[in-house]
Amino acid sequence: MTPNDEFPHTSPDPIADPQGYQRHLLELLGDDDPAAVQTATPREWHTMIDVAGAKVHLAPAEGEWSVFGCLAHAVDAEIVMSARYRWILAHDEPPLLGYDQDLWVQRLHADPDAEPSADLLAALAALRRTNLALWRRSTERERARVGVHDERGPESFDLSFRMIAGHDRFHLRQARETLEALAAG
Numbered sequence: 698m699t700p701n702d703e704f705p706h707t708s709p710d711p712i713a714d715p716q717g718y719q720r721h722l723l724e725l726l727g728d729d730d731p732a733a734v735q736t737a738t739p740r741e742w743h744t745m746i747d748v749a750g751a752k753v754h755l756a757p758a759e760g761e762w763s764v765f766g767c768l769a770h771a772v773d774a775e776i777v778m779s780a781r782y783r784w785i786l787a788h789d790e791p792p793l794l795g796y797d798q799d800l801w802v803q804r805l806h807a808d809p810d811a812e813p814s815a816d817l818l819a820a821l822a823a824l825r826r827t828n829l830a831l832w833r834r835s836t837e838r839e840r841a842r843v844g845v846h847d848e849r850g851p852e853s854f855d856l857s858f859r860m861i862a863g864h865d866r867f868h869l870r871q872a873r874e875t876l877e878a879l880a881a882g
Contacts (some may be wrong), residue, residue, distance in 0.1 A: 719860060753778075771864075776826065782831060782858070
């Protein structure tokens, strides 16, 4: 059984319990190679969108994300991490701003007709390829460089890179559970 199969269905609140949230994402990764997990993620999202089919925009309950919402958040997170990685590598202990993931999904991805899933999938794949290339060419010294997250404190490039792999697992699982809830009625 992989960490992806056995993790809790919810995560600690990233604002109320920032260290718990960080630990949670790292636990989801476990000892797995974060680059391997992240390499597989765009393909897994393609499969998830195909499986969701006509249910891609249906949420299981008020205030919960649809499969599309989960994917939109994954893309938003990759955009944010793309910037954070570069700030960490280029600047000395830069501030890393947090963001309200629900607001981003609600306000940036509200009209499903204006933003096809295929566009999000393409954006995720391109960003991920670029970030994986940055990771692969980075040195151990570069991976140890830190930024200072406004909620969680110092985070290195290495830590950030590992956290996003756990984040991938969490939201793919959330999307699967969304489909299960919709199927159960």
